[in-house]
Amino acid sequence: MQDDTARFQALHERAYDAFDAGQLCEARDLFTSLIERDPTSPHYHYMLALAHKYLRDWPACLEHNLRSLELRGAFDESSHWNAGIAATALGDWAQARAQWEACGIALPPGEGPVEDDFGIVGIRLNPWSHGETLFARRVDVVRAQVLNVPLPESGLRCGDVVLHDGACTGQRDYGEQVVPVFNMLELLARSPCATFTVFIECPSPDDMGSLLALPRPGVVAIEDWTESVRHLCLRCSHGFPHTHERSTDAWDALRSLGMAAASRGDVEDLLDAWKSGSPGRRVESVQAQEDEPTSPADGVVWWRGPEDDDDGSGDGSSDFEGSGRPVPGT
Structure with a gap:
């Protein structure tokens, strides 16, 4: 015994x-x-x-x-x-x-799907592979629609609906709010909008403002990745090397954009209209890339966020995800 x-x-x-x-x-x-x-x-x-x-x-x-x-x-x-x-x-x-x-x-x-506005949250895409964190609108308790244009390597699109965990793994500033961050668990519904990586020469912030102000049928979102992506240089990774020696406060005319659009033609029409508005505006490349979301590998503890405590209790609602060990037989 x-x-x-x-x-x-x-x-x-x-x-x-x-x-x-x-x-x-x-x-x-x-x-x-x-x-x-x-x-x-x-x-x-x-x-x-x-x-x-x-x-x-x-x-x-x-x-x-x-x-x-x-x-x-x-x-x-x-x-x-x-x-x-x-x-x-x-x-x-x-x-x-x-x-x-x-x-x-x-x-x-x-009786059907929950469809409501549960507010803005941060979503950590592909958390098992150090994926990016962006913003989404919750349409359900654990379903959220992506608002930003994700990097194409993520396999996600602007407008995708993802299933997310119930455990908060951090927080992010969203305007004047602080919103919780949740790990993505799975892609549930695919957006009809493809992701296009666009490299342009944009002489000034006003030129960027002009692009964002143009009517853009078929283009649902534009993301200036030059400002929002800090951990890598997209231009270099896509084969457009350039110098990185500049003041952090200076405007970089070489911009890397992400666009979510119904078709490549919609992107090119928008860029043609923008180029015609002022000399010095130039489009270097429009690239379409379709990846699939990755899957977690065994042996990776990806469900705990970087802000979690060593004891696994985490913060906020992450408490209920702990693997506390009851004594056998209790």
């Missing part, structure tokens, strides 16, 4: 260690083994659901969160939230609504 208890304790520790190390496939198998030995533990069903969540196996995630709730027989914020995320990913709107209502979240009436 003592040997059985020791083996069970060792299995328990291995399962949590695997999860904490980001070894989700191993954690999934180990928590499955724990449930076979202790099928009435809500903690193990919750942790198995959590492993399935980050593996993005939504049917299994929903199943084990619901089992966790059934075994607890009481409200559990973590299980309700993760069940709601899984149900949203699956398009099970009745189940998703039931989980959000259990959490006390006010929803617009109806």
Whole structure:
């Protein structure tokens, strides 16, 4: 009997260690083994659901969160939230609504998808590969539509609808507001607008203002990546090398833009109209690039944000994502 208890304790520790190390496939198998030995533990069903969540196996995630709730027989914020995320990913709107209502979240009436304005948030795209953070408008508790023009390497587009986590992993300034940042979990709906990388010579800020002020049928968004992207030089990475020796306060006439548009022709029409307005304006290149969002690799603990504490408690609603270890049998 003592040997059985020791083996069970060792299995328990291995399962949590695997999860904490980001070894989700191993954690999934180990928590499955724990449930076979202790099928009435809500903690193990919750942790198995959590492993399935980050593996993005939504049917299994929903199943084990619901089992966790059934075994607890009481409200559990973590299980309700993760069940709601899984149900949203699956398009099970009745189940998703039931989980959000259990959490006390006010929803617009109806039976289908939740469609409302839940405010602006930051979304960390592809968080498993150091993806960029941009802004999105939440149309649901855990669905958000991308507002910026993402870098094409992200595989995302302006207007895409993504599923995001319920755990806040930081915050960003948005105008005069401070908004929470959430990790993207999955692309749900593709925007019809493709992403175009545009390199121009723009003599002055006024010339940039003229471009932004022009009527732009078919072009839904323009992003000046020269200002907003700091961690790499897009011109050099796309084969347009140039000098970087300039004052940080000086206007750089060589601009790198991102445009979200229905077609390349719409982009070129806009740029032709802009060039004709003043000498010195020049278009070097218009490039279309279509990548796909990446997938997380096993062994990467990507769900914790850079602002999270070492103990995993994080900030804000990230508390309910912790993998706290109950004593086996409790």
